[in-house]
Amino acid sequence: MTSNRILPPALVAALLQVAGLPVALAASPAPLDVIIPDLDPQGALLDEAALCGPAGGGPLLRGRNRSPAVAWSNAPAGTKSFALLMTDPDVPFDPSVLLSPRPIPIEAPRVTRYHWVLYDMPATLKALPAGADGDGFVPHGKPPIRTEWGQRGVNANTWMLAGNPGLRGTYAGYDGPCPAVNDLKPHSYTITVYALDVEHLPAKPLMTGAQLVQAMEGHVLARGQAVGLYSRNPALRKTESE
Numbered sequence: 346m347t348s349n350r351i352l353p354p355a356l357v358a359a360l361l362q363v364a365g366l367p368v369a370l371a372a373s374p375a376p377l378d379v380i381i382p383d384l385d386p387q388g389a390l391l392d393e394a395a396l397c398g399p400a401g402g403g404p405l406l407r408g409r410n411r412s413p414a415v416a417w418s419n420a421p422a423g424t425k426s427f428a429l430l431m432t433d434p435d436v437p438f439d440p441s442v443l444l445s446p447r448p449i450p451i452e453a454p455r456v457t458r459y460h461w462v463l464y465d466m467p468a469t470l471k472a473l474p475a476g477a478d479g480d481g482f483v484p485h486g487k488p489p490i491r492t493e494w495g496q497r498g499v500n501a502n503t504w505m506l507a508g509n510p511g512l513r514g515t516y517a518g519y520d521g522p523c524p525a526v527n528d529l530k531p532h533s534y535t536i537t538v539y540a541l542d543v544e545h546l547p548a549k550p551l552m553t554g555a556q557l558v559q560a561m562e563g564h565v566l567a568r569g570q571a572v573g574l575y576s577r578n579p580a581l582r583k584t585e586s587e
Contacts, residue, residue: 377569378419379538383475390522390534390573393475396482396502397523400577410482412461412519413573416472417538421566424468424540427495428561430554431461433522435532442525449528458505459554460534461519462498464561465491465545478519485514489550492518498552515551522575531576540567 383391392398395408415429437443438454463478477494479487489497502516524532541564548560576582 374539374565375421375567376419377417377538377540377567379415379417379536379569379571381536381571381573382414382416384573388572388574389531390575394521394573395523395575395577396521397577399582400526400579408482408521408523409480410519410521411476411480412473412478412521413536414473414475414477415536415538415571417569418471419567419569420468420471420540423542424566425544426464426468426541426546427466427470428464428539428541428546428557429461429466429473429495429536430459430463430539430557431519431534431536432554433458433460433524433532433534435524435528435530437525437528442527445527447527449525449530451530453530455530458501460500460521461536462500462552462554462557463495463518464498464548464552464557466495468544470494479521482520484512486516486520487518489515489517496548496550498554498557500554524575524577526577526579528576528578529581531574531581534573534575535570536573537568537570539565542566 385391390413393409393411394413396410398408434457435455436458437449438456442449442453473494486502487497489499497518500516500520502520506512522532522534539561541561543564546560552560
């Protein structure tokens with residue numbers, strides 16, 4: 346007969362030590378409570394957080410691009426800094442469909458893009474107010490500098506806009522949602538906050554989201570996520586009057 350009982354982490358750690366295996370393999374990061382306070386009643390990010398506004402007239406990059414407020418709690422003892430990532434796991438794998446007149450089906454292959462990269466955040470922080478890491482689109486990108494909130498890393502716009510001479514540059518910190526208007530799938534923008542056991546990560550200022558994930562390996566004490574949906578497809582956007 347097979348038992349599905351889960352052993353306590355302390356016991357697993359002791360068993361690993363006896364076996365001569367790294368104790369780091371025994372424990373998963375503790376849960377960190379993360380919220381996005383300003384989601385609408387449907388759980389969507391506000392339009393002000395978007396780089397590209399709702400479908401309609403006007404230029405494509407016309408959203409306010411204001412970083413959303415984020416709050417977290419339940420950081421464990423020993424936390425020396427925080428890091429934050431916002432990812433979109435729902436970007437169509439085939440970029441040619443973004444400009445197609447045909448709808449992008451929900452089941453289309455998807456990849457993940459990093460929209461917000463921030464690390465070496467002070468351990469005393471418990472929240473970021475709206476607009477803390479961006480309030481407006483900056484052509485050629487915000488600089489990858491350290492602010493009062495932490496060190497900015499490089500986001501996906503650095504590569505997404507590299508082919509546009511008027512916009513190419515190093516985009517750091519926050520740049521908001523810009524899902525395709527013809528996408529039938531609402532995108533799940535996922536903010537993950539990490540509590541770390543080091544004050545400063547051994548990293549370069551131009552660190553990408555993927556590089557940050559690698560740099561945090563072995564240093565994560567706790568982590569938590571919050572998700573805000575966003576779509577520019579008129580058929581998916583609901584108004585209070587509907």
